[in-house]
Amino acid sequence: MKALVIGGTSGLGRALAAEFIAAGWDTAVTGLRAETVMAFTAAFPAARAVQLDLAAPGAMPATASLLDFLGGADAVVVCAGLYAENSGADWAVEEKAIAVNATGCAAALNAAYSHFKKRGSGRLACITSIGGVRGNARCPAYNAAKAFLFNYLEGLRQNAAAAGLPITVTNLVPAYVGDGAGCGRQLLEAVLKGRRTVYLPGYWRLLAALYRNLPDLLHEKMFRWHYLLLKPFMRKAPRWQGKA
Known part of the structure; x- marks a missing residue:
């Protein structure tokens, strides 16, 4: 069995990739930065x-080409993903966040979904964020x-169901999980079981x-106390999803 983890050289992606490898999957990962790619290769030479x-x-054709290369x-x-706090005043920051977290991720998902349509089955998943709730x-x-x-993941899932294709589409929704250590097994189980939406930790389904x-x-009134109210539910500040 083969797995491709895009953004798998750090954070939750790395934790998930490590679980795929431990489970005996032929695993490939991508990363943005050369140093994290080299560090991953050193840690997981197989x-x-x-x-x-x-x-x-060209993120979509690049992903498609990578899938072809991997067989x-x-x-x-x-x-x-790219987490960047910004009040909205700096468009350069906003544009980058949209380019990575929306356009780039959708391009990769589209390439993978097209690949699975051709082969007739597959498991597709994406790490989103509790931030997508509101x-x-x-x-x-x-x-x-x-x-x-x-919404994009839900649309792909409905497309697969309408076409009668055995393609599972999983939305992995982490909340405040720090660097993601200890979450890899939960992520892997969700992907392999074809769960639709999984919150990490699980109680965030109700909170969301x-x-x-x-x-x-x-x-709007309570936003100033937003992090104070959520502090009991946090492990660390929500910085786990950096440039991966």
Whole structure:
């Protein structure tokens, strides 16, 4: 069995890739930075690691070419992401967040989904974020991009179901999980079982539902205490998903 983990050289992507390798999968990963790619290769010499920038033009054909080069894959998980706090005043920051978290991830998902349609089956997944549940004044573009992925994944899942294709599409939704250590096994199980949406930790499914349905005025009023209210549920500041 073959797995491709895009953005698999650091954070949650690395934790998931390590679990694929431990389970005996022929695993390949991509990373943005040369140093993380080399570090991954040193730690997991049996795996293949290559550089790929999802924010660059041509991310979709690049992913498709990589899948062809690898001889296909049975599972593809898109873990790449860029977290950047910004009030919305700096468009360069917003544009980069959208390029990586929305356009780039969607391009990779599209390439993988097309690959699975041709082969007739597959497991597709993407690490999104609890930030996709609702807008946030600290990082409006990041949260909006993650919300886009929620809907994009659901659309791909419905396309597969309508076509009668055995392609599972899983939305992996981490909350405040620090560097992702200890989450790899949960992520792998969710992908292999073809779960639709998985929150990490699990109790965030309920919290997300409550948060999503807060009246707009209450949400705006309480935002200044946002992190104070959520602090009991955090492991670390939400920096786990860096440039991977």
